[in-house]
Amino acid sequence: xxxxxxxxxxxxxxxxxxxxxxxxxxxxxxxxxxxxxxxxxxxxxxxxxxxxxxxxxxxxxxxxxxxxxxxxxxxxxxxxxxxxxxxxxxxxxxxxxxxxxxxxxxxxxxxxxxxxxxxxxxxxxxxxxxxxxxxxxxxxxxxxxxxxxxxxxxxxxxxxxxxxxxxxxxxxxxxxxxxxxxxxxxxxxxxxxxxxxxxxxxxxxxxxxxxxxxxxxxxxxxxxxxxxxxxxxxxxxxxxxxxxxxxxxxxxxxxxxxxxxxxxxxxxxxxxxxxxxxxxxxxxxxxxxxxxxxxxxxxxxxxxxxxxxxxxxxxxxxxxxxxxxxxxxxxxxxxxxxxxxxxxxxxxxxxxxxxxxxxxxxxxxxxxxxxxxxxxxxxxxxxxxxxxxxxxxxxxxxxxxxxxxxxxxxxxxxxxxxxxxxxxxxxxxxxxxxxxxxxxxxxxxxxxxxxxxxxxxxxxxxxxxxxxxxxxxxxxxxxxxxxxxxx
Ligand SMILES: *Cc1c(COP(=O)(O)O)cnc(C)c1O
Numbered sequence: 001x002x003x004x005x006x007x008x009x010x011x012x013x014x015x016x017x018x019x020x021x022x023x024x025x026x027x028x029x030x031x032x033x034x035x036x037x038x039x040x041x042x043x044x045x046x047x048x049x050x051x052x053x054x055x056x057x058x059x060x061x062x063x064x065x066x067x068x069x070x071x072x073x074x075x076x077x078x079x080x081x082x083x084x085x086x087x088x089x090x091x092x093x094x095x096x097x098x099x100x101x102x103x104x105x106x107x108x109x110x111x112x113x114x115x116x117x118x119x120x121x122x123x124x125x126x127x128x129x130x131x132x133x134x135x136x137x138x139x140x141x142x143x144x145x146x147x148x149x150x151x152x153x154x155x156x157x158x159x160x161x162x163x164x165x166x167x168x169x170x171x172x173x174x175x176x177x178x179x180x181x182x183x184x185x186x187x188x189x190x191x192x193x194x195x196x197x198x199x200x201x202x203x204x205x206x207x208x209x210x211x212x213x214x215x216x217x218x219x220x221x222x223x224x225x226x227x228x229x230x231x232x233x234x235x236x237x238x239x240x241x242x243x244x245x246x247x248x249x250x251x252x253x254x255x256x257x258x259x260x261x262x263x264x265x266x267x268x269x270x271x272x273x274x275x276x277x278x279x280x281x282x283x284x285x286x287x288x289x290x291x292x293x294x295x296x297x298x299x300x301x302x303x304x305x306x307x308x309x310x311x312x313x314x315x316x317x318x319x320x321x322x323x324x325x326x327x328x329x330x331x332x333x334x335x336x337x338x339x340x341x342x343x344x345x346x347x348x349x350x351x352x353x354x355x356x357x358x359x360x361x362x363x364x365x366x367x368x369x370x371x372x373x374x375x376x377x378x379x380x381x382x383x384x385x386x387x388x389x390x391x392x393x394x395x396x397x398x399x400x401x402x403x404x405x406x407x408x409x410x411x412x413x414x415x416x417x418x419x420x421x422x423x424x425x426x427x428x429x430x431x432x433x434x435x436x437x438x439x440x441x442x443x444x445x446x447x448x449x450x451x452x453x454x455x456x457x458x459x460x461x462x463x464x465x466x467x468x469x470x471x472x473x474x475x476x477x478x479x480x481x482x483x484x485x486x487x
Contacts, residue, residue: 004365005407009424012405016426017391017440018302025306026299026391026440028061028347030464037398039438042464046351046395046436052469053462055353055436056375058447060472062465065347065443066106069093072310072339073111079314080335086318087332091310092145092166094294094340095121097444098348102463102472104128107343113143113165115338119155122146126162138162145338147202149223157181160197161190166291166336168200168252170225172232175199175239175246182245199240200250200291201226203233205271207264209256209295214264224254228275234282237275241283248285250333251276254293257341260307262316265292269320277328286330292317294338298345300441301391307342341444348443348461350379351395352421354435355413369408371427373437376412377419378456380442381449384418392422394431395438403430410437414454447473455481 005012020027034040042061072091080089092113105128116122125144145166146159156177159167185191204225206217226233240248253268280286297307325332352373360368382388406429410422450458460475
């Protein structure tokens with residue numbers, strides 16, 4: 001049975017989720033259909049996964065996560081290899097995408113660093129570093145970073161106490177806080193009397209990118225970074241260089257998110273390296289490191305293109321850095337990047353159970369099937385927050401090609417009409433209550449942005465690998481919620 005769709009919408013059939021063999025980039029790398037027709041991930045069928053984990057549940061393909069981390073580490077090491085005239089490159093995983101100690105251990109073991117943006121993320125990074133590199137490594141945590149605007153004194157002091165490799169200061173106030181924290185660390189004997197705190201500066205480059213375009217403006221109206229265009233960044237660099245407590249290690253730029261077009265990054269390289277040159281002329285200090293941030297796009301639906309690979313990204317950045325350094329006559333810096341989404345995003349899917357079906361007639365024979373599932377905006381806020389598009393595939397059985405398709409909207413069970421999981425998707429017309437839907441690419445900014453709205457318990461994250469399964473995060477219980485209550 002086919003239902004017509006409104007004339008203004010894409011033709012029926014064009015919004016069906018691609019099967020894993022059609023668009024492997026959309027799914028964790030071990031995803032496929034088993035002999036029973038159900039999806040399987042990590043050597044476990046959806047039925048086996050759900051026997052040990054109630055829906056809604058995030059399923060993390062551990063081999064996929066490791067592979068993505070290793071691919072980024074290798075791409076940066078290769079394209080910035082000193083044998084090619086470069087000065088080394090590395091990737092820091094942006095932990096805000098999804099961070100637990102297990103995830104942090106995995107990415108550290110594959111050679112990545114970890115960027116954090118709060119005391120909590122930093123504590124997880126430190127705990128994982130102790131497990132992977134030994135307790136002593138936490139006193140010289142060069143593989144960790146701390147970001148964010150409006151960092152507290154305590155956060156800056158903790159980062160400096162661990163001597164993180166990337167302490168990225170976001171304002172003149174933070175420069176003062178860092179200098180004060182170094183004085184305290186010297187006085188308490190944690191630092192040697194002449195030891196300095198190594199810091200980077202977050203620049204506002206005037207470049208915004210996202211999706212397939214970038215824009216370049218001289219001035220920016222946003223909260224992050226220190227403006228290059230107004231001269232504030234050069235002033236901040238002077239302040240760091242002249243502060244006896246601080247060393248200016250590098251410059252940082254992060255231009256946006258979900259970026260497919262590498263032109264914005266090339267533009268940012270230009271702004272950052274020209275400022276680096278100016279800082280050297282003004283202060284005599286040529287920064288050792290340039291951090292070009294994250295934002296590398298991924299496909300969420302079959303309508304998205306396949307994203308550039310880490311090797312393509314690293315090569316484009318290396319070419320831009322090499323040619324601009326040659327033009328400026330400057331030594332090539334060490335270069336880092338901070339992918340978050342492109343590592344965690346495709347490595348997870350969310351499984352939901354269909355709890356209800358409501359067919360809404362739209363006139364002129366067109367209809368939309370509203371599919372309720374047992375989760376929603378509390379486990380994925382991105383559709384409501386950013387109008388983000390997702391897709392969904394029937395996961396517990398192979399869809400019957402004879403059944404036809406219906407234009408569907410997958411919705412959650414929260415008290416908000418904006419509580420949408422997948423705005424537009426073509427699903428089998430014989431979809432039934434009890435079917436399981438798999439939504440791909442939910443690993444980044446899914447569980448990490450989850451809430452307890454409507455006093456939902458936040459879903460668990462199950463890892464699967466080679467037929468085995470366990471919890472990355474166990475599902476919250478109502479007892480967990482009640483345990484937080486005061487009198
Ligand atoms: C969010 C963020 C990232 C990661 O962005 P993705 O889009 O997940 O790659 C990297 N660096 C900074 C400073 C960020 O704020």
